[in-house]
Amino acid sequence: MLDFPIKTLNTIKRILLRQQRDIEKNIAEFEQEDPVKSPALVESSEPGTDSFIADSHAKIMVLQQQLKQTSQSIGRALSKIRKGxxxxxxxxxxxxEIGRxxxxxxxxxxxxxxxxxxx
Ligand SMILES: [Zn+2]
Structure with a gap:
């Protein structure tokens, strides 16, 4: 067992939970902005915007991937808190280092x- 002040640990846990909530919200928001996954956006777009759609889709995929990785890291940190x-x-x-x-x-x-x- 590491010498970790319980108060500090609780603070870190709160930060992690908040970050995870924010990330999940961001992932869901990107999902809605993704033209490939939102038929409504595609229908309302002008003809010839196919490459724009592909571009935004690719960008959103990269961002979502990054967010999912961060979310996994947060999940890992939270499970370590549970395990001590x-x-x-x-x-x-x-x-x-605690400051870190x-x-x-x-x-x-x-x-x-x-x-x-x-x-
Ligand atoms: Zn080391």
Missing amino acids: TYGKCEKCGKQI LLAMPIARYCLSDLKKIAK
Whole structure:
């Protein structure tokens, strides 16, 4: 068990839950903006907008993919909180700096390992 102040952990949990809610909302909003998935948008569009539709669809897919990845990271962090392993560096097993976790609650590595990975 890591030495984690319960108050800090609760704060991080709140941040994570809020972020997840926002992301799910964003994913749903993109879904509505996607011309491929919203026949109403396609019907109202001018002829010759096929490439525009394809472009927006591609952009939305990329953004949604990113959001889904973030959502998965948040889910992973939340399950670690439940298991009591949250805040542990997945590389060296040491506790990740609390300031870093507060700034980026989905962080999986301590700062020094992150620097090594980024190289
Ligand atoms: Zn580490």
